[in-house]
Amino acid sequence: MLTIGIVGKTNTGKTTLFNAATLLNAKISNFPFTTKEPNAGTAYVCDICVCKELDVKDNPLNSTCIDGWRYVPVKIVDVPGLVKDAWTGRGLGNQFLSVIGQADALIHVVDASGSIDADGKITQPGSGNPVQDAIDIEMELNRWIAEIIERNRQFIIREASSSSLEEAIAKSLSGVKANPLQVFQALEKTELKDVPFIKWDLNQTIKFATFLLPIIKPTLIIANKMDILTSESYLPMLTEYYGRSLVAACSAKAELVLRRAEKMGLLQYTPGQEKFRIKENVRLTANQRGALRYIETRVMAKWISTGIQQALNTVVFKLLKNNMIYPVSDEFKYTDHHGNVLPDVYLMPDGSTPIDLARNIHTNLAKNYILAIDAKTGIRLPKSYNLRHKDLVKIVTRPTTKRRK
């Protein structure tokens, strides 16, 4: 399953976002360093389900379909807040960077309202420096990667002599899921390809890490706490620094309130949607009514939605370039062997082929693979076909013969 890691300075709202996305109850507070151990849970990414275009009623098994939207699970991990110099072992976060190493992509939560000071304590909104906060955290992550390379210098020199530099560096960075191609791309970008590794100084190693990090951990900046008015002046600064496509305006707290209220049966609200509706015959307390009015005016009316579901979707579909693929056994009824309509969705990265899909479902399916059929058109797909978002694929396999005793 794809894994998204949540990083950021303390008190930015990482656990609030985690709880909103998973509906778990990890501890949240306005004291710095509330989270002391990593939290892991299941979040969902969504897009319009193909049941609509095919005009069928589906029975999802590995995912969920709500009002014609298909929700597919991904793993999400929240870690303690990082502090400046975390890479040297300062603070709690450093111990858990290895957990982040296992993530496929990162969500970097920033307090866009500027209500935390340099040490992460809650202060007057507008007095913090969100862009600097984000740069500080990035620097920690870069130093963390650089530190691993520095620690493995001798190993890399030895390994590179019998293979290549990119393979040797990738091996030393296997804990952060770096592969030789990604290392090669970073070497090219840094123009360090022509400098012998043995001669790299610390600054060059850090520069290399700075280029490698966004390749191995595509990262979305979450401009959180957009419900606080001061965030309006900081959002443009964040988008100017990181680019519009890498910054998502969010209110994790609003999303958490809406999802919990929905779970309690008070509201009709589907994550990602632009509206919520208080259910008929539901009596809200004055506090609950006040909170919903606040969300309506400060979040929905201004930013269209809370931004959390869109942010998760952006990470998986845009940054990780994954597609939703629906495998079926019956290409006419769109069912599995048991008659379930559109039972499963697999998230597959761009460039995946039908055999990759087969392998993802079961190794035997890949072993006995004969051909694949596009269930929407009935056309046979070439072996090298690149699967596209919302493809429906039937995989035809060789019949397996059972051995007699």
Ligand SMILES: Nc1nc2c(ncn2[C@@H]2O[C@H](COP(=O)(O)OP(=O)(O)OP(=O)(O)O)[C@@H](O)[C@H]2O)c(=O)[nH]1
């Ligand atoms: N106004 C507002 N407050 C928020 C939002 N998200 C989180 N908060 C508040 O920010 C404070 C910190 O939230 P946490 O989720 O505990 O932050 P964290 O980043 O996990 O903090 P550490 O675990 O200490 O690193 C809490 O008081 C939250 O209620 C938001 O969208 N809007």
Ligand SMILES: [Mg+2]
């Ligand atoms: Mg936390």
